[in-house]
Amino acid sequence: ETGVTQTPRHLVMGMTNKKSLKCEQHLGHNAMYWYKQSAKKPLELMFVYNFKEQTENNSVPSRFSPECPNSSHLFLHLHTLQPEDSALYLCASSRSTGGTPEKLFFGSGTQLSVL
Amino acid sequence: QKEVEQNSGPLSVPEGAIASLNCTYSDRGSQSFFWYRQYSGKSPELIMFIYSNGDKEDGRFTAQLNKASQYVSLLIRDSQPSDSATYLCAVSPNAGNNRKLIWGLGTSLAVNP
Numbered sequence: 167e168t169g170v171t172q173t174p175r176h177l178v179m180g181m182t183n184k185k186s187l188k189c190e191q192h193l194g195h196n197a198m199y200w201y202k203q204s205a206k207k208p209l210e211l212m213f214v215y216n217f218k219e220q221t222e223n224n225s226v227p228s229r230f231s232p233e234c235p236n237s238s239h240l241f242l243h244l245h246t247l248q249p250e251d252s253a254l255y256l257c258a259s260s261r262s263t264g265g266t267p268e269k270l271f272f273g274s275g276t277q278l279s280v281l
Numbered sequence: 282q283k284e285v286e287q288n289s290g291p292l293s294v295p296e297g298a299i300a301s302l303n304c305t306y307s308d309r310g311s312q313s314f315f316w317y318r319q320y321s322g323k324s325p326e327l328i329m330f331i332y333s334n335g336d337k338e339d340g341r342f343t344a345q346l347n348k349a350s351q352y353v354s355l356l357i358r359d360s361q362p363s364d365s366a367t368y369l370c371a372v373s374p375n376a377g378n379n380r381k382l383i384w385g386l387g388t389s390l391a392v393n394p
Contacts, residue, residue: 197379199379206386207386208285208383208385208386208387209371209384211382214379214380222380256324256325260379263379268379269327269330270317270325270327270379270382272324272325272326274323274324275324
């Protein structure tokens with residue numbers, strides 16, 4: 167039990183579908199993150215929320231839409247994705263976004279396949 | 282472009298040996314350095330972080346930082362088969378700013394019984 171729960175674990179969707187990834191953390195953290203992990207590429211930071219406010223958007227295409235209703239929940243809404251979006255999507259949380267070295271707690275990830 | 286480089290491996294060591302994993306970074310202003318372990322099919326988990334030159338030890342793990350040479354390494358003593366995983370190096374441009382972490386591709390370690 168990592169304290170960060172992601173659902174679903176696996177997702178297969180067509181390019182015209184709309185789906186959402188969900189992340190919940192039970193650690194009392196204030197910062198939450200979405201990362202993308204693809205084969206032969208380093209971890210890519212997508213979005214960061216600190217105290218429910220988005221503080222980072224790393225030029226992510228608009229077909230990915232994050233939502234953070236409170237400090238414990240984070241969603242990633244997906245629509246009209248492309249096959250190259252197939253990857254492992256990881257949610258993470260930390261006490262805050264910086265100031266002192268902060269440990270990131272990762273969820274188990276959602277393995278996404280876009281057909 | 283700021284980069285973090287790691288030898289992708291696989292690095293193969295016999296059980297009980299010392300495994301040495303290396304990471305170099307391009308941004309001379311980097312302040313904090315992290316080692317994460319990722320088992321196959323699992324998510325990354327933090328092993329250690331270091332931000333001062335020299336060595337930092339935690340059990341069988343030792344992180345070594347040399348800012349002048351822009352490298353950070355992770356030594357695993359008495360390697361066990363359970364240490365077989367991919368080790369990710371992450372570098373932050375300032376004190377622990379998680380928004381700016383730059384990640385390496387990871388080094389795959391195989392510890393053979």
